[in-house]
Amino acid sequence: MKSALIARVRLGLTYKDEVSADRDDDYALWPRMRVVPGPRRPEFIRVHPLRQCELMREMLCQVCGKEAAHDARGWLFLLPNARADWPGWPEAMANRHPPVCEECVELIAALCPHLIGGLAVRVKRPVLYGVYGTEYRLSPNGLAAIGPKTVSYEDPAVAWVLAAQMVRVLNGCSIDEPLTAHLARRVMQ
Numbered sequence: 001m002k003s004a005l006i007a008r009v010r011l012g013l014t015y016k017d018e019v020s021a022d023r024d025d026d027y028a029l030w031p032r033m034r035v036v037p038g039p040r041r042p043e044f045i046r047v048h049p050l051r052q053c054e055l056m057r058e059m060l061c062q063v064c065g066k067e068a069a070h071d072a073r074g075w076l077f078l079l080p081n082a083r084a085d086w087p088g089w090p091e092a093m094a095n096r097h098p099p100v101c102e103e104c105v106e107l108i109a110a111l112c113p114h115l116i117g118g119l120a121v122r123v124k125r126p127v128l129y130g131v132y133g134t135e136y137r138l139s140p141n142g143l144a145a146i147g148p149k150t151v152s153y154e155d156p157a158v159a160w161v162l163a164a165q166m167v168r169v170l171n172g173c174s175i176d177e178p179l180t181a182h183l184a185r186r187v188m189q
């Protein structure tokens with residue numbers, strides 16, 4: 001049974017029969033999907049929303065679900081190469097990719113289509129920021145979806161977004177060039 005999303009004036013989105021599990025610790029509303037995919041296996045196409053939330057909040061590897069790699073250089077993330085986007089990329093990027101562990105980084109770099117040629121990045125301060133999801137507004141005809149939006153937990157607009165993914169802003173980034181080169185060589189083999 002699909003639960004109806006409703007809006008309350010001033011309060012924003014909610015479910016008619018909202019329960020505490022519908023929101024995360026920072027009060028963002030999440031879709032109701034109680035069934036989490038069975039045996040843990042890499043899901044390269046689409047990260048289950050509630051699972052992505054857990055991985056991001058707890059800083060767990062997006063493939064195996066164990067603690068992600070971290071050392072003095074920071075937490076390990078594998079990101080699609082967008083180096084040309086701005087000088088110092090990916091510093092201050094709003095990121096939706098959960099981190100990875102040392103064991104899984106080779107697997108995902110070789111098999112996940114959008115991460116082939118990706119960059120291994122060490123991040124000292126991946127700060128919990130907010131959510132990416134669908135923004136709604138109350139129209140004369142009822143609740144209307146406007147489109148995708150990334151919103152901070154601090155922003156009152158978060159009350160009108162149904163979350164799909166949790167976002168961390170990456171601060172203190174350095175590209176791990178040796179690991180990136182190693183991953184690229186593995187793909188070419």
Ligand SMILES: [Zn+2]
Nearest residue numbers: 061064101104
């Ligand atoms: Zn792993």
